[in-house]
Amino acid sequence: MKTDDLITALAADAQSVSMPIGRALALAVAGGAVGAAILFAIMLGMRPDVATAVTSLRFLFKFVVTLSLLASALGLVWNLARPGAIPVGWLLALAGVPALLAIGSVAEMLTVPPADWGQRLTGHNSFMCLILIPTLSAIPFAALLLALRQGAPSHPMLTGAVAGLVAAGIGATLYASHCPDDSPFFVATWYVIASAFMAMLGAAIGEHFLRW
């Protein structure tokens, strides 16, 4: 086939244009978040003392962290879905999340006596945290990867990893309202491990699944 012949065929297929990638991503994230919220409502629900918890800085700080993760990972994946260079600004925004956790942990060190640090870190149910964040992330993770397959990421592995972080951001935000452990020590350990697991899973899948 000559290239001119291929062009004839492509022009004949002019009407086949797909949904703009931005809309596909928005639908995937919104749909995935709704799915995760339904799963959360059925499986877990918010913790019983949520009405008093919202007055606690530690409780609110969990959402500052998880929503920062969600927002920066979303901004990054939005750009990574299209061909081009890595958007450095968004990458820096994502790096702000561990910085937030470091600040929170220092504040915790200054306000809590060292004898209590160990108990704050292990919390009540760290194991459940490791299981439940990835579980709640599963639906948005799958939806986002399917939408990204319609995209054209220049960096499939990184894009998959960031998709894992978006999903972890949704899962962790939901889980934070259930989990009784509010210490920044707890969040900086177990939430981070659960999110890193999702990122690694995303990288491993993305490397092949998101190639084009």
Added chain:
Amino acid sequence: MAQLNREEEWAALMQAAIGGDAAAYRRLLESLSHSLRAATRRGFAQFGAAMNDVEDVVQETLLAIHLKRHTWDQNQPLGPWVRAIARHKLIDALRRRGRRIEVPIESVLDFLPAEEQRSDLDRQDAERLIKELNGRQQTIVRSISVEGKSIRDVAENLGMNEGAVRVALHRGLKALAAIHRRGDEE
């Protein structure tokens, strides 16, 4: 300046194409194919790859532009988007040919050259690619591309409706892109 004007023209043509204007789309793809050919040749030359399958890479890049055109943000210029796709496909193609890409490839694709570079090689291999399509897709892609028939004529000849021919054509093009890509893993 010429580069800028040309890219503005490309963006206008792509906008029309996404609106369904096949004539504008054809003009765009023809113009892009000349630039892509020149850029691919330079890329191959830089990495010492044999020139005989430059056309393969040009075709693979055109297919990618076609199948991924919904990832172009219409508020952004078209040139950088095209260059990013061309770079991606060129790197893939060079890796497939055993070249290690260590020096930045950016230099060859800083801009897509305006020089007219017409296709002078019609690879036997391209025919092999079409032959890998399944029966109906192969007939439809071949009739429309190589034989230059209209969708209506193909539909009449095959006793199908036009919508079904369009769907089969689109799937055939997707399959062609996948066959190109499969070369990566071999």
